[in-house]
Amino acid sequence: MVIKIAIILGSTRPGRKGEAVARWVYEIAKKRIDAEFEFVDIKDFNLPLLDEPGIISQGQYTKEHTKTWSAKIDSFDAFIFVTAEYNHGIPGALKNAIDFLYREWNNKAAGFVSYGGTGGVRSVEHLRLVMAELQVADVRAQVTLSLFTDFENFTKFKPAAFQKQYVNTLLDQVIAWGRALKFLRTQK
Ligand SMILES: Cc1cc2nc3c(=O)[nH]c(=O)nc-3n(C[C@H](O)[C@H](O)[C@H](O)COP(=O)(O)O)c2cc1C
Numbered sequence: 001m002v003i004k005i006a007i008i009l010g011s012t013r014p015g016r017k018g019e020a021v022a023r024w025v026y027e028i029a030k031k032r033i034d035a036e037f038e039f040v041d042i043k044d045f046n047l048p049l050l051d052e053p054g055i056i057s058q059g060q061y062t063k064e065h066t067k068t069w070s071a072k073i074d075s076f077d078a079f080i081f082v083t084a085e086y087n088h089g090i091p092g093a094l095k096n097a098i099d100f101l102y103r104e105w106n107n108k109a110a111g112f113v114s115y116g117g118t119g120g121v122r123s124v125e126h127l128r129l130v131m132a133e134l135q136v137a138d139v140r141a142q143v144t145l146s147l148f149t150d151f152e153n154f155t156k157f158k159p160a161a162f163q164k165q166y167v168n169t170l171l172d173q174v175i176a177w178g179r180a181l182k183f184l185r186t187q188k
Helices: 018-030 064-074 092-099 121-133 163-187
Strands: 003-009 035-041 078-084 108-116 136-146
Touching: 003 018, 003 163, 018 035, 018 078, 018 108, 018 163, 035 163, 078 121, 078 163, 092 121, 108 121, 108 163, 121 136, 136 163
Parallel strands: 003 035, 003 078, 078 108, 108 136
Antiparallel strands: none
16 A cells, blocks of 8 residues: 655745755655655645634635645645744644644644754654644654754754664654554545
């Protein structure tokens, strides 16, 4: 069973470091033959601050941007979130994009790649709580990239060599759970 996995770039600000990180993850992922991958940049969806008046968990969408975002997320079996750490949490743009939808996330798997002064670990702890409410199964393996050791002068992304293996371990776990949950969804 070949599943489809989105690599979701969660920061949208001009000059974001996240783009280089997400592209690196995507390049590693693309070499695998046990899943299909797509690069999903939240910025491309031009989502405003949540502007749906209806009940999100019932899919009551009125806006074209919501419908486009919904169709995109619905098409995946699992997610790799690439997230920065903003004030010990996830970027507001990522939380906003997550909040736009509900069912599209349910009963799918997710893994995290984070970066920051302490590898973005606090943002991922935050994100794991959000995933619980969305019924997303988040795997244990995690890639944490340090601004001190995986970036040159805190700017240019230059990951330590061992990080690539961590990406593949993360993908192993997300693919295994993503397959299991796809089976569960198709049994309903
Ligand atoms: C609003 C804001 C808050 C931040 N808060 C933290 C933080 O709590 N911990 C941390 O390690 N880095 C923090 N940083 C530094 C970010 O890790 C760093 O700027 C990183 O490049 C942000 O990701 P981005 O470039 O993809 O937006 C913060 C940056 C911003 C813009």
